[in-house]
Amino acid sequence: MKWSEICVHTTQQAVEAVSNLLHEVGAQGVVIEDVEDYDQMMAEDHFGEIWDVSGRESYPTSGVYVKAYVPASGDFQDTFAAFKKEVDGLRHVLDIGTGDVTVVEMDEEDWAHSWKQYYKPVKISQHLTIVPLWEDYEPQPEENVILLDPGMAFGTGTHPTTMLCIQAIENYIRPGDRLIDVGTGSGVLAIAAAKLGAERVEALDLDAVAVESARQNVETNGVGHIIDVKTGDLLKGMTGEYDLVVANILADVIMLFIDDAYARVKPGGYFITSGIIGQKRAEVTEALKASGFAIEETRVMEDWVAIIAKKD
Structure with a gap:
């Protein structure tokens, strides 16, 4: 199955508005890439864990990338053109930064492998650690593990x-x-x-x-x-x-x-x-x-x- 990755280069202030527009064109969720998030993930978190993430060069040097994946249907070009117009219209009410909108077509398998490399075990609360289904992980005593494949x-x-x-x-x-x-x-x-x-x-x-x-x-x-x-x-x-x-x-x-x-x-x-x-x-x-x-x-x-x- 073919998927279209839509990427909007915007500001943190406009994340929610852009996300709403992506949902309206059929996205089931969004990926937010903010270099400040990356730097925080590489630092020690509240639970003393390190999030193993690589690839800082894929993040914007300023602003935020908001990405979503929608099926590459026959009428996608018309939908994409209308989406770009809606994003540009946000300039009247929000600071959307550059507002650049790009699209890349990919196979589902390519999409899966492109994000799995960044998804590692992470302790998210005092008692719970989320572990990707494909990762080998040895829990510590009293550590409760959630095995997850978000698909x-x-x-x-x-x-x-x-x-x-x-x-x-x-x-x-x-x-x-x-x-x-x-x-x-x-x-x-x-x-x-x-x-x-x-x-x-x-x-x-x-x-x-x-x-x-x-x-x-x-x-x-x-x-x-x-x-x-x-x-x-x-x-x-x-x-x-x-x-x-x-x-x-x-x-x-x-x-x-x-x-x-x-x-x-x-x-x-x-x-x-x-x-x-x-x-x-x-x-x-x-x-x-x-x-x-x-x-x-x-x-x-x-x-x-x-x-x-x-x-x-």
Whole structure:
């Protein structure tokens, strides 16, 4: 299968807006390449681990590359032309830097090998380490390993938004809790919850590729008896009450279902949201409060924000 890699050279400020446009043309996820992230990954992190990454020359010397992969369909050229026009239109409201947009066609196999070389085991919280399925890794005593193959669903678990979310889950989950993971992607949040003591996890995603990827990762980690992965459009059709609802998706999407999340969270339970770029923090915070949540905690990593809201 042929895939088109779309790359936009932009600014950190415009990452979310560009990501939204990429989703609109069929991308299931985005890759953000920021040289500041690279330099931080090469440094010692909060847990004393080193992230083995090479290839600094592929990162921009300034600004950010936002990349996504979409099927190279017959009408792609028309879609790509319209996408470039939409990106250029962002100049009226945002600093998008150069705004250069390029596209490269590649086979799925080429895409897979191009990113696997950068994906190594990384400790993301006090008790959890994410290990690529193809890596040999010997865990330390009391170290809980999540084996992951994100495939075309994206979501390696090592992006700041995912790390923030998993660290929050680790802090707030209690043995026997029931949880919903909205927009599960590769299933990493659901698997983390299961390994941290959840009794039952509903993992939802609208995309069939993500659902299949998550199911495979769930089985690989031996938590299929805890996690039910299924197709779902946010929280539509969900009933009952849960101890935690978690969502690591774009801020604009989070604000579409805050009221639904409030209805699904038990009194005393939590809504953990991540994927929020810094300039959207206040907007999401106010929307959570307006629905009845109390802000329990806000966590920041680089320019990304996770908000933990409590239903009193």
